[in-house]
Amino acid sequence: MTLSTGSMKASALLGIILLMCGCGKAAPPCQNVAQSPGSPSAGCLVVTDRGVLLVRDWTGSVALPGGSVRPGESAQCGAEREVFEETGLSVVAGERAKSFDNGFQLFWCEVAVPAEPTIHRPFEIRQIIWWQPAEAHFIEWRYPRQGDEIKTLIAGRRAAPASLVESDR
Secondary structure (H helix, E strand, O other): OOOOHHHHHHHHHHHHHHHHHHOOOOOOOOOOOOOOOOOOEEEEEEEEOOEEEEEEEOOOOEEOOEEEOOOOOOHHHHHHHHHHHHHOOOEEEEEEEEEOOOOEEEEEEEEOOOOOOOOOOOOOEEEEEEEOOOOOOOOOEOOOOHHHHHHHHHHHHHHOOHHHHHHOO
């Protein structure tokens, strides 16, 4: 049997597409009952005793997990799905931490089921990091001043009266 060069290229391309799209398990159903209107993109600020959940891509830059929201999907559900697709962690999106000028919606998210993060998108994500904001070390952020913004959000949440923080959950 002889395959043409064009058919081999098409097969190789299809294989790459399947690998990029089909890596890992399907995201669990959205855990969020409070649905916000759609948004172009969304992500999660996950803070645990281990630190702040971050992902490093293949360019070396670091960011919070997140990405594009699908048509008809709420921003919270998009944020939950993106965290799962990038880190394997099931999270529940809570209150909005910040809305950015580009439409990105950042939510405070809690890990729903304790587990070790695992890379589900190896062609997109190179490393999963638990960042300690108090540590002084250089991070190449995907977006300028992102580290300072995260520190400010965390400090503001810790400074909020307990009754306000508890009522948001």
